[in-house]
Amino acid sequence: MKYIRSLCLSLLIAVSLPAVSIDVDQLTESIDQIIYEELPEGTDIALMVYDLTNDSTLYAYREKVMCRPASVQKVITSVTALLSLGADYKFRTALRTQVSVKDSVLDGNLYLVGGLDPALNEHELRSMVSDLKKAGVKKINGTLYADVSMMDSTWWASGWCWDDAPASFQPYISPLMVHQGFVGIEVKPTSKGQAPVVNIYPSNTYVKVVNKAVTQDKSLGPLTITRDWMHNDNTIVVEGNCTRRQSTDLSVMGSADFTFALFRQYLDEAGISYGKYGWGNCPVMARDISVVSHGLPAIIKEALKESNNLFAEAMFLQTGRIQYPKGITFKDAAKFLQNFVDRKFGMFSSSFNIVDGCGLSMYDLCSPQFMVDMLSLVYRDSELYPILYKSLPIAGVDGTLKTRLNAKTTLNKVHAKTGSVTGSCTLAGYIHTADGRDLAFCIMNEGAVKMAPSRKIQDRICTVLCELGL
16 A cells, blocks of 8 residues: 555545554454355455555455456546546537528538537437527528547447447447437337337437337247347347337447437428538637537546446546547547556556556456555545545445445445456445444456356445444
8 A cells, every 4th residue: 555655644634533443353354254155166356445544454355466447447537537627527519600690591611519428418419409590590501510520430449349339338439429329229019910119219310220020929039129230230120029018228330420410300300401511620710509518527427326338438538638639549548547647646557557438448457456545545635535425326325336235234334336347346435334434445356257246245345344343
């Protein structure tokens, strides 16, 4: 814990609780027993627990081993975003032009400028069209442009799995992303032998649907809803036997194309005509006609509470723009994050390897000690800590911990980020003990194919920690 000890004098905040001594040997024995008796064969574990109140290590086991953080990586991204961008930072999508409206005509170009806002939804996109109409525009004489110059055309970070392409948790990231880059598909049965009803949300003409399903026909096998991702196509294929209402979310390839197409659809519905359209960079001196924005704390909350990958990646790329303002790449953002963490916290990049913002990458690596060091330093920051603490899932209450650790001794006592990818199951955050102390902890299970046994061990360890002082 050299990073904590070197900074504790300058960062230490006043606490009202007196120092409390505990039997560290007894705690060590309890956690050792859990690991010995319950760790599934063929898996491993690394963990660290730090007493923030007494400024001392309570437990450490293989704490320097580099593991895949999975979605615990989102904590690192959120902290970096808060410190580098500031809590007042806003993600903006703007409708801009250089000309004025005269006689209901916009006699010049109009730009839909993407700002890597992961929260942009179809209602807000439609409201931008309404703002244009309120400005008196009925016709656009120039070219309608979509500006996606904020980042390059690479939509995935290094180390993401190509066969996760149709999943909504792995969107095709771009500066213009409506509805988080996916569509919802609902299939409802009709009369026996007839085709079911297929609804798509948001309603659009960009994504095509091929309905081969039949209501109540056992010979067809189970109902499947897929996108033809192997051919990089946005055709949704529904086939099989439809016996009940079923729904799923599927990513849309070309999220910027999808957003731009939906925007033009809303222009048509509003009776605003335009001629040419395409891709282009908005001039610096253009003015805003309509702006939709979302603040950083709300983005962090969604990224951490619901483990939203897109929201984390949007923060990751936005931070990188501090150093690379145009055409940001995932590699640029990774370089910025590693340098920033090194410079801000004194945590050398040799102790971690981060290539994305959400933890999907197979190449993300860090140790429990690294995570606990970061959580401990954040705890000492009176402005940053409350934002992070409130955004983390709460045991038995909300987010990805809503159904976990809901016993009386743990309910609301654990604020922590969960993480799970095949082979790794992680948990890191803060614990408030029965005797009133605050702890920072990180547990990383490796070799976990099935998540339930690893989560059980994590919950048992957290329970022991929550009950300290009882």
